[in-house]
Amino acid sequence: MLSDVVVSILLIGGALMSLAAGIGLVRFPDLLSRMHAATKPQVLGLLLFLLALALETGSWPLIPLLVLCWLFQLLTTPVSAHMVGRAGYRTRHLRRDLLTIDELDDVVACAVVEVDRQAPPHEADPVEGREDHDRRGGVDH
Amino acid sequence: MSRQKFSLVTDVPLILWLTFVWGALWQDFGAGTLIFGLVIAFVVVNFFYLPPVGLSGRFNILAFLSFSAGFLVDLVTASVEVFWLAVTRGPALRNAVVAVRLRSHSDLIVTATGHATSLIPGSLVVEVDRATSTLYLHCLNVSTEEDAEAMRATVRKSEAAFIRIMGTKEELAELRAEGSVS
Structure with a gap:
């Protein structure tokens, strides 16, 4: 009886995290802030679901598998969030008017000026200048 | 491609971890599963080369x-x-x-x-x-x-x-x- 109550609370908590993600996707203004809503609440949401599953089945051999599920989610979520966020920033899929501080923009601007001064783009060393070229790519498009 | 040499600090934790993953996936931590997992982990670590991770050797x-x-x-x-x-x-x-x-x-x-x-x-x-x-x-x-x-x-x-x-x-x-x- 008690375990049923705990399991229901955990499941409802997990479902609320999905709801948070949904509301965030609809309400947040631009790509990067939506990324927060879409990826993050699920870390806690999945943890709550897996805890509920462990309690409900009460089977010990299942628990390492559930731990693995959560660990692999912990490892992969930030990577996908980073890749989408980085691509979004570089292709300017963000609203700069919503940013109060942008310290990356200053760095990119400095890098572009420096590369232009040091060498014309077509003469730049392909290996040395690669990182800066990447940045330039992000700024120019 | 195989590794240059067997490194105790990097490879042993990796092999133990892969053996644990194998046992967890089968939901069975019996001796047979673990030994087979150990063999597979050893093969994976030695044949699938990954860039070495700079472990410091301490873990608190x-x-x-x-x-x-x-x-x-x-x-x-x-x-x-x-x-x-x-x-x-x-x-x-x-x-x-x-x-x-x-x-x-x-x-x-x-x-x-x-x-x-x-x-x-x-x-x-x-x-x-x-x-x-x-x-x-x-x-x-x-x-x-x-x-x-x-x-x-x-x-x-x-x-x-x-x-x-x-x-x-x-x-x-x-x-x-x-x-x-x-």
Whole structure:
């Protein structure tokens, strides 16, 4: 009886995290802030679901598998969030008017000026200048 | 491609971990499964070459447990906070891209810090400058320089926790020196 109550609370908590993600996707203004809503609440949401599953089945051999599920989610979520966020920033899929501080923009601007001064783009060393070229790519498009 | 030489610090934890994964996937930790898993782990580690990870050889389990507890608390509070922001602020949200300069130049520590920061709702790693080990974070609901400074302090605190868990002795000594000065 008690375990049923705990399991229901955990499941409802997990479902609320999905709801948070949904509301965030609809309400947040631009790509990067939506990324927060879409990826993050699920870390806690999945943890709550897996805890509920462990309690409900009460089977010990299942628990390492559930731990693995959560660990692999912990490892992969930030990577996908980073890749989408980085691509979004570089292709300017963000609203700069919503940013109060942008310290990356200053760095990119400095890098572009420096590369232009040091060498014309077509003469730049392909290996040395690669990182800066990447940045330039992000700024120019 | 096989590895040049068998390294005790890097390969043994990896083999044990892969054996555990094998047992967990079969949901069976009997001797037969584990021995077969061990063989497969050995083959995988030796035949599928990965760039070596610079492990420091130390791992402080107490520091790890205290960090994990703090991480779970942060996870819950920040998830609720993002939920609350989504409901109350929504489109009126103001964000910032904040640069955080880390102390460590170890890839492992920088990656772990970036991961932990990304996992806590409200911050997202947009760009990493490996040369200066600077993380550029996109943070929800940051409107003043004080908010940004608070964010930087949080990230540097989690980096300090990772150095205590698995940083090299030199990094640990630097961290202690810094702590006694401030």
